[in-house]
Amino acid sequence: MVQLELVNLSRTYGPFAVHKICLALKRGQILCLLGPSGSGKTTLLRLVAGLEKPDSGSVLLESRDMTELPPHKRQFGMMFQELALFPHKSVFENVAFGLRMLRQPPAQILKRTEEMLMLVGLTSMAQRNVGDLSGGEQQRVALARSLAPRPKLLMLDEPLGALDRSLREHLLQEIHSILKKLDVTAIFVTHDQAEALTMGDVVGVMDQGRLVQMDSPQDLYLKPRHPFVARFLGFQNLLSGLALPGGGVETEIGKLDISDNNLEVHERVTVVIRPEIAAQHVRGSELSRYHKIVGTVKQRIFSGRLYRVKMVVDKEIVLAFDLPITEPPPGIGDEMTLWIDVNEIILIKEGQTP
């Protein structure tokens, strides 16, 4: 069942425009909007929230047109980048705010607020002043506040931006489990691809005001359909390629023997080699599936779970790979041979801009 639908939503004036955004979100789904700053993520969120007015297009909630409805009548929730906690109210009053706006009876407000505080583990801090809380605690208050009135859609605008890494990961999981537990439909905005892939049921990548690709995290990761998406997901090994007659793709590092490629002859493509598809050794029987690269190790970083290696091929092409720690790569300056699984190579056709 479709909960939220955006149809050709555009706002073209102003610094962060968005162009003809179309998407649909099922009930309980979490959409992660991923994109660099200035790509229009926040604008899109504000358009959905009703804080800004679109030039054209519409916002539908459960098939009802919300476009002309002011924000306070939409029953959406939002967790802001700067949290926007009410500084002159206590933790309890912050969380209870939305309930009070619904004019619920006090007993019900008390019950729901306490429930929410319990959910985020802040029961003991109800009467504290929000200014006295730590960063993580403030995030929890903001989450509880936005969830308390049972919004039909929750929007989270880079809510973890200001926190340190370990806290961020921890809170990310907590938010995810809370959202899932409450079966909330949500849009989560971030510029961190790991965050997006962890959180989202679907991930939408935005660039210059356009929704470039929207897919499940797995599909997005394994099948980026645009060089920008590939680059933004953190893939560094992007090569330009040219389809050869009789299969195969010519690239800067030689001919890649990719036969099953649906390419026209002489078609230009971007070749993406994900960092984890290389190995130092392969079994002889499988050699046909692999492409061999030889280069010089330029950088070697041990990160606990794996080695991140940068190697120079043909003097100018730098490729980066993640290698298992069970088989340490050669030292810097040494020659290294790697085998790449050709079936895992991603080909992005030119002109595949949405």
Next chain:
Amino acid sequence: MCNPRTLVLCILFFLSAGIAEAKEKIPFVTLMTHDSFAVSQALLDDFEKQHGAEIKILKSGDAGAALNQAILSKKNPLADVFFGVDNTFMSRALSAGIFEPYESPFLRDLPNALKLDPSNRLLPVDYGDVCLNYDKSWFSKKGLAPPRGLDDLIMPPYKGLTIVQNPATSSPGLAFLITTVGKYGASGYVEFWKKLRANDVYVTAGWSEAYYGKFVRAKGGTRPIVVSYASSPAAEVYYSEKKLADTPTAGILDSGSAFRQIEFVGILKNTAKRELAKKLIDFMLSPAFQKEIPLHMWVFPANPETPLPDVFLKYAQKAKAPILLLPDTIENGREKWIETWTDVVLR
């Protein structure tokens, strides 16, 4: 949201103001004057009883400011009668043509010396002498004789004792400057002021700062000689917290050491209430009004027959031969004198 109490209060204030506004319906005559004008309420009521009209008083700052406003508004006068032009500003007022002549029957009671306008556009109401005052006890304690006239001020024993006001910002200050011009002549006064400066004269902006700031009778004051009025010693007795047997101060009233300020009243041109205006002027020159002048404004009534209050009879003196420059001379010389004075004394 907005506190209802605030609202109620303000509405009440506006209402009460409106009511006060609404009840003024009987005929009235408007008297424009300066800050220091004062009489008793009973006297105003008398006028109302006699003529069936109320006197509305419009105060417009000090004498200079009030006259300026009268001149500025001459096309649509704010009042019917103007009181408070003195002989230093008289020429200016007359040349601006804001007054019309009126031969009041009470004029014949007034001494000719006070009638400076032959065409009776401005009629004298009162006069007072601007002169030096000194603190008696200070001089007796020091064993120094009080100064007898202006000449003494520049003598070594009186070094650092005198306070004057800036003639550019103070009316008694200007009067005193004119005194020196009258006494020493159009060139001699410069010499006098040069010597007075050398004798460490202290200049204040106005009368209050001099009398209540620097004069030895003030708390924190150090100097025993100040430019003030001949009536000031009487006022000192009248406004003292304990009964005084004698004045604590005295004026220096010898020949040529005081300036006589005469205050005039006149009917403003273009008034719509000429008859009432005439009655008001007659009223101001009448014995009843003249009698109130001393204690309310601390000057002498123009009518010499007026009985004076005790404190005036005992303690207020008049200058023996005050300086009386012609209003035209003053008008023509004022700006030049003030500028010269500023150059000599301040720069």
Next chain:
Amino acid sequence: MDRDLDGCGFEMKSRLHTWLVLPPLLFLGIFYFYPLISILFLSFMPEGAFEITKLYKLVRTGYYAGVLWFTVWQAALSTLLTVIVALPGAYVFARFDFKGKVLLQNLATIPFVLPTVVTAAAFHALLGPRGLVNMILMRLFHLETPVIHLDQTVWFFLLAHVFYNYTVILRIVGGFWSRLPKNLGESARMLGASDTRVFFSITLPLLKPAILAASLLVFVFCFTSFGVVLILGGPRFATVEVEIYRQALHLFNLPMASALALIQIGFTFGLIAVYTKLERKVAVSLTLPDSHSPHQKIQTPQECFFVGVNILWMAILLGAPLMALFLQSVLTEEGPSLVYYAGLLENKIASILYVAPIAAIANSLGYALVATLIALVLGWFSAAFLVGAKKQGALILDPLFMLPLSTSAITLGFGFVIALDEPPLNLRSSIFLPAIAHAMVAFPFVIRSLLPAWRSIPQNLRDAAALLGASPLRTWCVIDWPILRRALLVGAVFAFAISMGEFGATVFVVRPQTPTMPLAIFRYLSHPGSLNYGQAMAMSCLLMITTAAGFLFLQKMMPRSGGF
């Protein structure tokens, strides 16, 4: 239906916004520009032709350029001194809680209402050649001559300017400072910044909008300073305002007075235009304005010392002259007594000008409350407009709103007399005119106090409330109002104080039967006699007490919090 209405909300908002500017503009148009232009027109062209001859001195001698330079110089120096002196106080008031804080804060605002002559008397009594301090020093060290020679020097009136304007910095900067998040400084300190570094690189830049706003007020106030310079500085110093007074009232050179008034207005306009530009650049948005409990108890000995030194300093700077005044009102020639206060109740000569103290208090309070109300409403509209105004709009209108503050009282007083004398504006003898005149000078203070606070409210707080279901009105009540309330209170206190103390314009427009307290003080001071002087001091003390009571009243009146 509902939907249609909400739909046009976005356009409606901007159209409504433009209307906000109408009430203040209308008010200024009628009560400021119309009288001002009338008087300028009349002075320059009394007979219908431009009278240029009286102006030749303006350019021919260097005198007037010198006066302008001196005016700017002393105003800048006064402002700088006031900021330096008052900043530590603002910090203490913003960060710490201690006994008597409210009292002290109100006390600091009292100098603002005191007539210049009274202040001068107080300073003379304290620091003059035979003042308290000199007498004590002379006795202590067995000296023959006074030690402190401030009388008729620049320092004397600079000190008085600090005395008068301390509270402007204290209130506006202190109020803003208390909402700065404390942890900002703390995090900088964690990064290894020393206390001084934190102050100069973190705190000061954040405080900039408030400091600038307050400094501007102080500067304009000192720029148009009249009585303080005239009386404490002595006749050797002349500001432009003093020169206007001299030209208009004693030399009858109205064209010159008007030209100088125009120069003064033009200068202020330019100054504020520059300021407006600057202010927009430094406007800082605070994410967590912590207005709930910004204060802390004094804990460490260093804090105790710091707070103590500051309070002591305030007490000396502000309290000593006030105390000197009080002493003068009770120390008669026969020792301490209340004879001066008793004298206030007595109409010795049945004068029409006698005003019972209770009547003078009532008049002053009445005018002040109405003036405060008008100033708050106008200031609110203006600030609401300026907050959302486009750059060009604010660049012109912001300085425009400030002009009344910088216009000489004489010029404006004359203008009132000339312009407001015919129906439907026959207000010359209206009882409202003083309140209107006061409100005009006061509402720039309300604007300056509101604007930095208003601009500092993060938009996302409003967005958050809206998304949680608060209607625009509700949002305003729960977000804007609690934050603006303090700023509005500061504005109200200043408006009230200005009205209570105003003299220069009042003297032209007030009806003689309903004088204000400063006017009554002047009446006493214009006659000789120790009783008159004592009564003037007694009335001054009543003025101080009434003003302080008024502050408390305003604080009570201002509703604590909106919303629930």
